[in-house]
Amino acid sequence: MRRVRYESTGGPLFLEEVPVPEPAPGELLLRCEAIGVTLPVVRKVTEAAEPVPLGGEIAGEVVAVGAGVTRFQVGNRVTGLCFGHGYADFALLDEAMASPVPDTASAVDAVALVRSGMVALGALTAARPERGEAALVTAAASGVGHLTVQLARVRGGADRVVAAVSDPAKADFARSLDADDVILYTDDSWGDPVDYVLDAVGGHLLTPALASLTPGGRLVAYSSGGGTIQAYDLLVGAKSVIGFQMARIARGEPEVYERWRQELWHLYAEGALKPVVHGEFTLADAARAHEAIASRSNLGKVVLRP
Template sequence: MTALPTHVRCVNVNDDHSLVIGEQPLPKCGAGELLIAVSAAGVNRPDLMQRYGLYPPPADASPILGLEVAGRVAAIGEGVSGWQIGDRVCALCNGGGYSDYVAVPAGQCLPIPDALNDVQAAALPETYFTVWHNVFERGALQPGESFLVHGGSSGIGTTAIALAGAFGAKVFTTAGSAEKCAACESLGASIAVNYREQDFVEQLRAATNGRGVDVILDMVGGDYIRRDIDLAAEDGRIVFIAFQGGFAAELNFLPVLMKRLTLSASTLRAQSRDQKAAIASALRERVWPLLARGELQPAIDSVYPLEQVADAHSRMESSEHIGKLILDLQRH
């Protein structure tokens, strides 16, 4: 690789929350870290929340937006083994991904499968870490069980549909239009319920012959909390990862008791390096072989040059996207 620059492009957030291309000193590659020359970065809803001051980064994280990247290893920190300069890599960042270079704990980095290009690889870390941890570790989804993910056309939703199906679950989802429902079914959902026109509890209870759903991944919250509990099967697991519909709900906990339900919740960014490294290790063992064989592919909605980052955020805010939004940082 060429000599490293002293300053690099990045995306800054102005006081009025607008986005502008700026410059920062080359991030330092600390002990236990890789410095990545970024070719593509994923756009995620937490980026929008941070932009508007609703999701501050951890004290030790870069204030630059961006939670996932793909590129090549540009420098290797003290104590890191198993990587070489120039290796293709994708990574879950603690921040700083909207930049030409980012330093990332090595345990949060994964090799890019040969079957994928860098744009596809940048769509992996945030959603695959999130889905694996919450659906398969916290939710303990098993082959043959039923699974529901709300917001099936989102980056998390499309990933959850694909992964749950790949591991032998019967997949259900909710989405807000006929087009989105059709897209979810093309990705492997058995039934996609248009929540604007149908009651998902009624529809999926009928689809399961009254049994209910074993594992539910919810990023809506609000009134969905009660409805998830109503729909859950005996010994069901409900995992919350966001509350876009509100944090508060009035609940009757009798069904939780009688059906022996497990309610759980988590966020990814606040977890420790060791916790994130453990998720990465599980993904490398269980999921990366499927990507390498082409049995899984990320669903990508749109790709924007870094200079059009505001347009990427606008599309995410519109909720019209189906799959991931990616920033292309390569200079064409």
Template sequence: MANDMMQAVIAEDGQPLKVGEVARPGLKPGEVLVKVAASGLNRADLVQRRGAYPPPPGASPIMGLEISGTVVETGEGVSRFKTGDRVAALLAGGGYAEYAAVDEGSLFPVPDGMDMVKAACFPEALMTVWANVFDRVGFKSGEAFLCHGGTSGIGVMALQMVKLAGASKIHATAGSEEKCALARELGADQAINYKSEDFETLVKEAGGVDVTLDMVGGDYIQKNISVSRPDGRIVNIAYMNGFTAEVNFAPVLMKRLTLAATTLRARPVAEKRRIRDAVERDFWPQVVSGKIRPVLEQAFPVAEAEAAQALMAKGGHSGKIVLVW
């Protein structure tokens, strides 16, 4: 491409985010260049901005882990996607930019009828939920499920996915009555307002759960153990209330529990392709048909990236916040 510069959101220490000019990424074999239509925000972006979650080696230092857009160039060895294809993508970095280089194994095909802003709501959440709930701890039809942060970007997908996968009972925690209503709409049988109710008591009264998806950590660690049924599995994708806790492991032993934790960002491209393939097989058809729906809190023009991140940091939102190019 003739012009080798592009617009991107730039973060300088202590300064509000601004849009500036940076070099356009080059393509490695197996990658495509996407002209970005929309960039999804994730909590990881805020952590990266604070300096606590650097991009993996070789990844763009620009924030942003998911995008939607159109393929404008293909690298050597790309076989499936071609120029002009509409796509949504998971990235290791570089999403808050006008163009992004992506391995073709991290792309989903976006059908013509799907709005690009909505398409940007899916890749990271679908792949995170599949990699954790279905792959790592093997959720099966007929099991009971607990999702903390039920209306977070991850939570809104997790509730819909386990519902489609045949969960016997779905519990969700959320921080307001409005969010609890949304969680029920998305498939939760029981939505618990953690600000006024104790999920440990209520989930135990309902018979406990087989699989728990948690991003809270801290004092939730012991409570998750408490509400688990024998052979239950707990998987953490974050520890927003802290990485440390005093834990009594006796019930882990007595109930034969599994405690797991994973991240997605630093995994090799072949591993991401495996996850993408599974999501595309098991859940993307439901995205295309509208059975799995995006939950969009707000779309901001890119120039308002600072306001978009401020809304995410405040934590009152449901579903996704998106930047539009």
């Protein structure tokens, strides 16, 4: 089978031929139909001290199961987070991380919706939204962000949703998601204050994000971009910062994880939540897919199709 790999930090991605892996106890072997490309994986290629497996969101058909697997069988269509080599024709998925894909959904929809949607829904839930509030979403055109904009409206009940983007070329896309206003990160003012900010960027954006909050407003930080906030900026206006990490929910609160998953598919089936795919790339074009993420040029989810 084919697999994408790299040999040194920042090194080029290349295809190699390797044997199809065997599922260990508790594992599923999937024939990959779609693979989601994420910013954390892209960053690992350029920042990790040693080469790491290119994992992430995968969806496809179960072709073999390891000992002890009880929830799935050969022929089932599933999606989940692969911590090993996921950029491949076949990949291993821990049964605990697997979720069924409805017959009405494609594998591409599954990788665009489930993991990114779980992060978006989790960040929104952490903000404790109340109907009628105003929300601001950074990275609003990203794989997670474009779902967050939609969820703030349909799940959070926001009366006003502001989409923050890095490039004016993304403004029309953000408005197509039902955002009321679109701002640029570089704008001197981010407009009228909002009740909560869902931030997927971090770094230098934390300061204007915090400044955009009303007194008592909440900033949910769920990016891997780091950043620093001054305590005084919190004290003035009694604002709060809430950290959210999807891995904690997936590993420690499986019942919440499952409830969110079912809610996402329900909203999808109703047409209330519409995942958008920026582009579908072959395994051989994995480097181009990474570049779309690294350059922040993507509008929606970037997907590999073996």
